[in-house]
Amino acid sequence: MTKVLFVCLGNICRSPTADGIFRELVAREKLDQKILVDSAGTGDWHIGKAPDSRTIAAARQRGYDLSVLRARQVSAxxxxxxxxxxxxxxxxxxxxxRMKPSTYTGHLGLFLEFGSRGNYLEVPDPYHGDRDDFELVLDLVEDAAQGLLNHICNNALR
Structure with missing residues (x-):
């Protein structure tokens, strides 16, 4: 099984969006028995909380249910x-x-490395923004999620 972890700061906006979108994409392709998806935050402020209500609403508008996700902090x-x-x-x-053990052999990098929108290297944090900022996150994540799935199918699931 290939396991994917999405990480942002508080695990209430960007990483749960990536988690929900990628999880849905994996399920649509009937790969949920081969790919496990999770998300976490580097900070501990929101542990146990649901994603930001604006994140949930924006995702719901596109058919993604993030309401079941709960924030957790990434660990070694x-x-x-x-x-x-x-x-x-x-x-x-x-x-x-800084947290990564020297023995880690997996892929540690930026999520948007798998996207096709080269003008963005990072997923911007929409927390202090407006609806357009949450929509941009969805656009970037949907694009990179498809790229990541293609990468995994072409490399890790062979």
Whole structure:
């Protein structure tokens, strides 16, 4: 089984969006027995809380249900569990690089590396923004999620 972890700061906006969208894409392709999906935050402020209500509403408008997800904090154990640890931005990637055990052999990088919208390297945090910011996150995540699934199908699931 290939295991994917999406990581942002608080695990209430960007990483649960990636989690929900990628999970839905995996289910549509009937790969849920081959790909496990989860999300976490580098911060501990929102542990146990549902995603931001604006995140849930924006995702629902596109047919994704994020309401069952709950925030958790990433831990060193995650590197033993996940094949892909994907950060939403460079700041969280740096935090993850500091946590990463020297024995980790999986893929640690930016999620948008798998996207086709080269003008964006990071998923911007919509928390202090408006509806358009949440829509942009959805656009970027849908694109990169498809790229990630293609990558996994072409490499890890062979």
């Amino acid at each position: 154990r995650d590197f033993a569990e996940f094949d892909y640890v994907l950060a939403m931005d460079k700041s969280n990637l740096m935090n993850l690089q």
